[in-house]
Amino acid sequence: AQSVTQLDSQVPVFEEAPVELRCNYSSSVSVYLFWYVQYPNQGLQLLLKYLSGSTLVKGINGFEAEFNKSQTSFHLRKPSVHISDTAEYFCAVLGMNTGFQKLVFGTGTRLLVSP
């Protein structure tokens, strides 16, 4: 079974500052990793995913994440945030060779960008 920990429930940051949203996972098998974003009153939208290959993954809206197998982490970063990045961010893990496509989500981190 897999689990995901997002330790920060809320991250306040000023506009144009850098931000890192932390994600750690636990799994007995190799995993695929995802970050989703949920803007107010909307469903979830994929930001980026790690399937294999380069551990640095670039996504939409200037976000990137780095897969660190030894640390079992997949932290999300953006060098300069905008007001429009205010949203909730979910990290998710999918175990390889699982019976079906069961994504396990973290509890989410609310990013609050202020002017």
Added chain:
Amino acid sequence: DVKVTQSSRYLVKRTGEKVFLECVQDMDHENMFWYRQDPGLGLRLIYFSYDVKMKEKGDIPEGYSVSREKKERFSLILESASTNQTSMYLCASSLEPGTRGPYEQYFGPGTRLTVT
């Protein structure tokens, strides 16, 4: 552009009522999912379907059932609604995994259900 639609954005029902939440996707995806989202708990999988008339229980299936009579439509049924089922319900769909790994799940906008 993939579109997942849900029948209602907001729904208010009374305790004991039978509730139907409908989800439709237009991209011929094999897999469809129902999640509930609660503050501090993230998303939890209720049921999953990988084909017409096929379903698998997720992590919290108690009090829910599902129906998938057509590939594009996946319904969540609350047999007898209770106040602890007040939540945001999200539907998602995806293709079957390819040789390079899984495809992303596409989400609908959600239905906020209040049971009084």
